[in-house]
Amino acid sequence: MKRRHFFQQMGLPLAAASLASLASAAESAHGNTSRETPPQCDDGGLKLAPVNARADRITGVYTCTRPFRLAGPRIEMERLGQKHIVHNYGHGGSGWSLSWGSSMQALRLARTTHVRELGVIGCGALGLTSALLAQRAGMSVRIYARELPPDVASMRATGLWTPDSRICDLSHAPLLAKQWEEMTRYSHAMYQSMLGLPGNPVEWIEGYSLSSEPFERASHPGVADEPDYGEFGDSVADLRPRSVELTGSVNPFPAYSTRRFSIMRFNISYYARMLMADFLGMGGKIVVRDFSHPRELQRLPEPTLINATGYGAKALFGDDSVIPVRGQTARLIPQPEVNYALRIRNISMVPRSDGLIIQEIGNTGDFNNADATPDRAASESLVASLADLLKA
Ligand SMILES: Cc1cc2nc3c(=O)[nH]c(=O)nc-3n(C[C@H](O)[C@H](O)[C@H](O)COP(=O)(O)OP(=O)(O)OC[C@H]3O[C@@H](n4cnc5c(N)ncnc54)[C@H](O)[C@@H]3O)c2cc1C
Incomplete structure (x- = not known):
């Protein structure tokens, strides 16, 4: 099952897994499953700007933990002393992708308290979208947070629309399916409304999955120490452009079997600033505050609170169902001419306005690993591997 999930997340035939996915779910947004023969394309040449993959061009190495829960995100209301607390955390590798839809569901609960x-x-992604949706519903909103962008974990994400990346384990998928679909469709619609804005906070880009052997024959063992994850792709197939196999002269990577896919990309640095500016522009207030116990929430003036503390919920609410899944990205000096994503072997590259994001996919040792210490040597070696692979 693990192996099948992995392929489906990639939108590749089972045998194509040695490519692994672009941020695992990058191609879950493309609607191709192992059961489909991809359309082929040979209708003209295409030249892509080369990637300047050099370790001395690394501008930063960023590590953080995905807040994963086997049962999926916690979106429910509880009464705590004098307060209603609506939880909105635990979005694994899909926090940005699902943020609007999840926050819509959290706000729906909060509104039943008529405040x-x-x-x-x-x-982070969930707090900002919760706050903005509440403002749009006519509420006066105050955000309390220990860290603000750019220091929140959300800012270390890759920035792809990957709504079912590490979102729950397989056994919980049937229970979450309907709720997930509602979040996904709502978020997708919100993101379409942000296309074409100045600064390009959200854009559709193209990417290429490369395999050194034909997709039908490639194989990949999956991530040995991670659970089988929930699969939801089919229910939103209409939101996912199909990937296309490139053959002959149209293949810009002739040394490889190549598939082209389309995916939504968030320019997170700019996008988060835009969300902050929108919130403040609508009269929102921000208070920097570190809570060490839920009873401290009782002293806040607002009777209803949305808890969007991400991985912080584990410590603050003693929720041991939150499992850290470590992830690391390296950022290379931006190359505006490189506006395509790449997926090759265990390496993903995503172009953003603030840099080329290089990430290792399918690493063992990340699950249940809360160590957020950056490992620069690992990123340098990944960039060197990318350079070697691209020489071909
Ligand atoms: C390497 C990597 C790549 C990723 N790529 C993607 C991607 O491409 N697409 C995608 O959709 N998702 C991606 N994710 C997942 C995504 O980053 C997370 O799901 C998301 O950031 C969670 O957002 P959040 O708002 O819940 O948490 P956070 O961003 O962690 O925000 C939590 C907020 O709560 C505050 N807080 C916490 N505890 C306390 C406390 N005790 N007192 C006061 N304040 C507190 C923090 O200061 C912060 O402001 C990726 C994750 C990783 C690790």
Whole structure:
């Protein structure tokens, strides 16, 4: 099952797995499953700007933990002393992708308390979208958070629309399926409304999956120490452009079997600033505050609070169901001419306006690993491998 999931996330035939996925779910957005023969394309040449993959061009190495829960995100309301707390955390590798839809569901719960003033704990992807949706519903909102962008974990994400990346384990998928689909469709619609804006916070880009052997024959063992994850792709197939196998003269990587896919990409640095500016522009208030126990929430003036503390919920609410899944990205000096994503072997590259994001996929040792210490040597070696592979 693990292996099948992995392929489906990639939108590749089973045998194509040695490519692994672009950020695992990059191609889950493309709607191709192992059961389909991809359309082939040979209708003209295409030249792509070369990637300047050199370790001395690394501008930063960023490590953080995905807040994963086997049962999927926690979106429910509980009464705690005088407060209603609506939880909105535990989005694994899909926090940005699902943020609008998840926050819509959290706000729906908060609105049953009929308050006009709302407190939001957390200023990452989930906190910001919860706060903005509440403002749009006419509420006066205050965000309380220990860290603000650019220091929140959300800022270390890759920046792809990957709504079912490490979102729950396989056994919980049937229970989550309907709720996930609602979040995914709502988020997708919100993101379409942000296309074409100045600064390109959200864009559709193209990417290439490369395999040194034909896709039908390639294989990949999956990530040995991670669970089988929930699969939801089919239910939103209409939102996913199909990938296309490139053959002959149209293949820009003639040394490899190549598939081209389309995916939504978030320019996170700019996008988060835009969300902050929108929030403040609508009269939102931000208070920097570190809570060490839920009873401290009782002293806040707002009677209803949305808890969007991400991995922080484990410590603050003692929720041991939150499992850290470590991830690391390296950022190379931006190359505006490189506006395509790449997936080759265990390496993913995503172009953003703030840099080329290089990440290792399918690493063992990341699951249940809360160590957020950057490992620069690992990133340098990954960049060197990318350079070697691209020489071909
Ligand atoms: C390497 C990597 C790549 C990723 N790529 C993608 C991707 O391409 N697409 C995607 O959709 N997702 C991706 N993710 C997942 C995504 O980053 C997370 O799901 C998302 O950031 C979670 O957002 P959040 O708002 O819940 O948490 P956070 O961003 O961690 O925000 C939590 C907020 O709560 C505050 N807080 C926490 N505890 C306390 C406390 N005790 N008191 C006060 N404040 C507190 C923090 O200061 C912060 O403001 C990736 C994750 C990793 C690790």
